[in-house]
Amino acid sequence: MTEVFDVLLLLARPAAGKSEVIDYLKKTPLAERQERFHVGELAEVDDFPMLWTWFEEDALLARMGQPRLYTDAEGYFLHQYLWDLLIERICLEVKKADRDVRPGDPARTTLVEFSRGTEHGGYRSAFAHxxxxxxxxxxxxxxxVTWQESLRKNRRRFNPSRPDSILEHGLPDAKLERLYKDIDWPEVSAADPAYLSIQGQRVPYVVFDNADDVTTARGAALGERLQSVLAALWQREMKR
Structure with missing residues (x-):
């Protein structure tokens, strides 16, 4: 049996390095990826393309003279529950991908990434869904990463000609501050250094310290640190 994670959630502030880690894993040969990182054939689920579709649809509706469905003119959600809907949608996409797995297919890891700030319910609300x-x-x-590092990398990565890009999208400073400056990760993870309690279930976690930004270069330093933290996470997975 191939020892790989089944569903791996990558959580962090915006621009902290989630998409860069996924990009690094995608470019690592499968055999090496399985051995070093316990990550198999890749499937990806990210809520950014989902919410970007909402932005585009609202812009089209406004141009048509119709009411916006999801966001106001400044791009903020009309309803807090839309953040939770994205989590429900993520889970639906994971289950749809599961449906297509056939007996004999290589072992697969589904990578799920999202960010949440306290302003819209934080990880506590997301985990409930x-x-x-x-x-x-x-x-x-x-x-x-710190709020200051998230802000720095958000500014650095933003490409205005590709605002829908996973690796090059960004937020205006004021919006990033309002939505993501305050986070509840320290609170939701405080009870146990190795396991989260989510809906009464024990879910293993590990923290990847990216204060020195080893993710941007996607070099050997990223691989070494990722191997170390995922090895620890795998041990916790085996003991859950």
Whole structure:
């Protein structure tokens, strides 16, 4: 049996390095990826393309003279529950991908990434909307950076000609501050240094310290640190 994570959640502030870690894993040969990182054939679920579709649809509706469905003219959600809807949608996409797995297919790891700020319910609200049937298959990699580092990298990566790009999208400073300056990760993870309690289930997690930004270059330093933290996470997965 190939020892790989089933569903791996990558959580962090915006621009902390989630997409860069995924990009690094995608470019690592499968055999090496399995051996070093316990990550198999890749499937990806990210809520950014989902919410970007909402932005585009609202812009089209406004141009048509119709009421916006999701966001106001400044791009803020009209309803807080839309953040939770994205989590429900993520879980739906994971289950749809599961449906297509056939006997004999290579072992697969589904990578799920999202960010949440206290302003819109934080991780506590997001975790309440994870599918209970999936929680027993999940492990969490939290990439830790400060608010100042998130702001710096958000500014650096933003490409105005590709605002819909996973690796090059960004937020205006004021919006980033309002939505993501305050986070509740320290609170939701405070009770146990190795396991989160989500809907009464024990979910292993590990923290990847990216204060020195080893993710941007996607070099050997990233691989070494990622191997170390995922090895620890795998041990916690085996003991859950």
């Amino acid at each position: 994870l599918d209970p049937q999936l929680l027993g298959r999940m492990a969490v990699l939290y990439i830790d």
